[in-house]
Amino acid sequence: MSERRKIYLAGPEVFLADAIDVGRRKKELCAEYGFEGLFPFDNEAPPAEPRRDLSIYRANVDMLRGADCGIFNLTPFRGPHADVGTVFEMGLLTGFGKPAFGYSYEGEALLDRMKRDGQAAFDEASQLWLDASGMAIEDFGRADNLMIDACLAEQGHPLVRRRASAANRFTDLDGFLRCLELERRHFATGRPERGADYAR
């Protein structure tokens, strides 16, 4: 039997009280689909370690380097955008030339959500929608910043959008399962895999 392909599992659920359980569940689902899941907490440095943040960074970068692909939970976190730690890792994996898959538990586009939440005002002068700081809000119908959505769209598997209640938005796994299906198809169809460049 050939070695299973490795998936880096990224998302803000590392900040949940039951992060380890969420990681275990995701890894079980990966195994059901024939993959090996790599969860950042698996290499967590002991709390007493000096400069523990640097150790975690190095371990996560090593994991990303050893992964064949990644699944990124891009659900908005502490505001209208995805978690920056997850997004940094998605950029890094893409820079390593490996395919990224992503999902979000906000079904609506960025601008629609910001309108819905009273965070967008239309500016007649510029004919743009602006946030509370006067910064333009992107209007491409995408779930988040164009760099995130386009990275996935360019690879042929746009960001998976699902809806979930506020209570479940960081634990629901329906969007994650959809990404596993997309990965299985991706690796089964003979598309270029190792050595291909997904940062185009």
Place this chain on the structure above:
Amino acid sequence: MSERRKIYLAGPEVFLADAIDVGRRKKELCAEYGFEGLFPFDNEAPPAEPRRDLSIYRANVDMLRGADCGIFNLTPFRGPHADVGTVFEMGLLTGFGKPAFGYSYEGEALLDRMKRDGQAAFDEASQLWLDASGMAIEDFGRADNLMIDACLAEQGHPLVRRRASAANRFTDLDGFLRCLELERRHFATGRPERGADYAR
């Protein structure tokens, strides 16, 4: 005279009404320091172009690939964290094996800012500080998510923290100038440059 090194200029100021002026000023400062600045707006696709977001994505990735390094404005944007577009690009550049430099106009650490802004509550059970969603807030004394801060710290030039008034936090260039100084020193000291791997 040898070709000038190229710096990719990233930050949420692309969403300002006067984004083009900010980009021009940053490029002038780059030239004063002997660098060539690459500003994302320079390759902006015309508004009428279909799937303009994908064109912008491709052009920005090409610019990042052609850059020798990057300066990232990591000032918090629409919440307590940096702009996800900027952070994605920082991950991508790091994955390409090129050095990143970053600055922020929040002088305080992430947890201290969230406490200050009433976004953090101490949880006796877990002995952790939690946000409004019950997610743990990192407590490493860093400006943002550990992946962002550690990426820069690992390269020997930690995130530059400055203070600015709310009105100036996306236009002040003091932190940017400090990054230019750091870059000049970086490239002058004979540290490994091209081909070096900054994603360790």
